[in-house]
Amino acid sequence: MSNTISSVLLVTHPTRSEALSTAVELTKLLSEKKIAVYTTIKSAGAVEFKTDTKIDLAVVLGGDGTMLRAAEIFRGKNVPILGINLGHVGFLAEIERPSLTDIAATIASGSFSIEERMSLSYQLHRGGKMIASGWALNEVLVERNDHQMIDLFVQIDHRPLSRWWCDSVICATPTGSTAYAYSAGGPVVWPEVDALVLLPLAAHALFSRPMVVSPNSEIAMDLESDSADLNADGIRRMKLEKNDRIILTSDKEDVLLAHIKSATFTDRLVAKFKLPVEGWRG
Template sequence: MSRRILVLAHTGREESLKAAREACRELIASGLIPVMDPEERADMALFFGERDEPAEVLGSDCELPDVELGMVLGGDGTILRAAEMVRDQNLPLLGVNLGHVGFLAESERADLKDTVRWIARRDYVVEERMTIDIQVWVKGQRLWHTWALNEVSLEKGNRERMLEVVMEVDERPLTSFGCDGVVMATPTGSTAYAFSAGGPVVWPEVEALLMVPISAHALFTKPLVVSPRSRLAVEVLTRTDAHGVLWCDGRRSIDLPPGSRIEVTRSDKPVRLARTHQTPFSARLVSKFELPTSGWRGPMHQSRNEPTGPVPVINQPKPSTPVPSPKHL
């Protein structure tokens, strides 16, 4: 049975075009069939001229249900775009980082050939990443309904005017303040915009929702980590006429007038990411952020039956002269 691999790339960049061409050639050499989006395949042909490696065209030669895996060449933005494309089909995505940090990517550009070999051997596992469901209400009417893998961010629309908002958790108001915005994120998004806004880093397997104020003018403006079953909401107050802008994964946006309400809950449809390495998340943090770890000695691997050593006892010398008690002073 033919195995098809969807190759997605940021074809507006020369490096991505070259990586996509190499990926297609390596896939064919491994007995796999590369598939490309028609616009991206046209960009490849325009850049390289006539191509000698055949790649099927999505929508003409095959459809998404016929594809086994999506191989995404680019940074986190390219992976987020790919997630929009394949989420409804539950197609897993494997990212090859061509960007700077590339936190969602599984491998680096130098590992491209190895990555294709891992795909050919089916030497990968698929994990599900939580997504969030977002609804926007204005004057009692639902204006927008969408989703996000990383975060939804409410930001002020005018640089010179701060937003007045009230945060809500589980249908109870928590606090109101002026701010530049509020980020509501998943654990996957904790290392993205929420991280830049001062939020905590949350391990991907932790099920939680985050709420992180941006440059808030109030006493209680700490980042919040709540249950994945909670319902988060932010309302844009009408005390001023400041407008806001809502961004989902930095890709989709909508303008918000005063009085708008944003509701966020866990979505029942995750995004599936393929992993070829079972690298601990802590190691990924160290690698991606180039964190210093010098001086680390590591855990002490001892047998459970090995007895502990004697506890040293330090004998305190007795004072030569008795110390008088306070009542005799």
């Protein structure tokens, strides 16, 4: 796929020395190719990013947390996000780090691929009124905020499912299925599959298995304990009160991820978890 790129934002981890030095070098290479370079932190040769700056491509120099920050910046703006691997293999960045020269050349030629990642929408209702809403790329958690477990009445598609007395409930996208949900025993969902993963943690219930839910479904949770927290991607947090209702659905806005080198999700799983594939004959 060919994309015309005239401006790039470098979303750089603020404390990682390799990210900072990479930002300086990549700024130089892209500027030589007549591409305007903006940055979220001070970097030699780059211009400070403003919210109204027109950006064609975001380049993330950091980990998955920095990728989530970039997704937040470009929410609804149709800007692809290219993650550069700086040492830790993740599911959002490139598997292998190309040279900076190759990265600059690929950006200048626009010869990267773009994939769409499903996101998740949440609404918080209190006293019959919606008082807050937001979204997540990975997951939304309803979790306890003290030593007491939380009591949630869970419904799907306006029908009761179960009551869970638990530490938390995770609702994850396919992207988030390999994050917290995976650590909690949830299934790995291929990114091309439109679905939501729903699972409770440490539930006192006869039925508490992870579930894969249709993207067209509506998941509702009524909080029957005194308090809890809502946590979206570890970035957006809010306090919940007794009788609050949280409604979760798939979101209309996808997140666009750019890739320099094509790689299947299978390859990403193998690289991330160092799976034993020696001896494969092809």
